[in-house]
Amino acid sequence: MKIELIVSGSCPFCLEAEKVWRAAAADHGFEFSVVDIIQPEGAALTQRLNLQTVPALLIGGKLRAVGVQSPEEALTLLLPARQEAHDRMQQMGVAFSPDNRWFILAAQAYLMLAGLGLLMNGSFLSDNAARPAFMHLFTLGFMLFMIYGLASHMLPRFTGNPIREGVWPWLQMGLAHCGVIGYAAGYLAGRHTLIVVGAVLTWLSLAIFAFRVWPVLWPEKA
């Protein structure tokens, strides 16, 4: 999280504000920069925020205060940012989150289901009508679920950007389960409609995965 202090060379209070915020940022591990309104960046910020007063304080690109704060006021203003940084650190923990753990577990179950094709047909890719069912239990059930679990776990850690959580991973998982099972069952039962519905649901789960991962790869600039 970045702290920016917008100042003016002709402002007698700005130096005091800079001292307070430079110390607060250093104490709590935040990046800190001072932007003068005569610089192009400062002029752009002033225009964007419609600023009338300096010094002005931005935390994470958002205007949080104007004027000179005491060290105690600075600490109070930093609390939400500190909490957000803490939450993000938890999200970036080493262990799997519950959704990713379930993706990985489900992948192993689908691998074992796909392997049944070996017992039933004597070949993983048989020549009979069940071929698409077992092949897609492997590719969609095992490989796709592994990608869901591992990529959702690793990419936020590689990039340092958070992934969309909340209801999204569970919706993605529900659609993927219904889709893969429906698709495979459709082929095994000879029900074309079930095959199509299964394919559409699986595709929707992939679309949600892309929706979740995209801001991890290409975050919006503050």
Added chain:
Amino acid sequence: MHKRNRLFVSIALVYGLLGGLIAIVRLIDPSLIPGNVPRAHGHIMLLGFILMMIYGIALHVLPRFGGFPLYSEQMADWQLYLANAGLPLMIAGWLGWRDMLVMVGGVLTYGAIVLFGLNMILTVRARGQGRTISVQ
């Protein structure tokens, strides 16, 4: 994460959605998309989705897990160009029944595979002064 590796993962997602979409369209009405759609679908998913996802993630993690920097960033850049020139040609060849396009696309795709393989071998098996990372 290097921009090229993020591009690999992003392109993998696009190919995954595209490959799934043409399979769904084919399931609904086989006459809507001409050409050898099952083969195009299979290769979009395997070479476009799975392989490019692996490219993006492996180029990031294997040097780190191996303890050496990536042998050649330039090879990895060319891998991106070749992989993304080759697969569209293959797809166009299958959907347009043009064997020549499939062949040229296959050669380019194979070029990307070889570049990746060599780059990974030379990275993970890196030897010699100046390439090792000190543990002290």
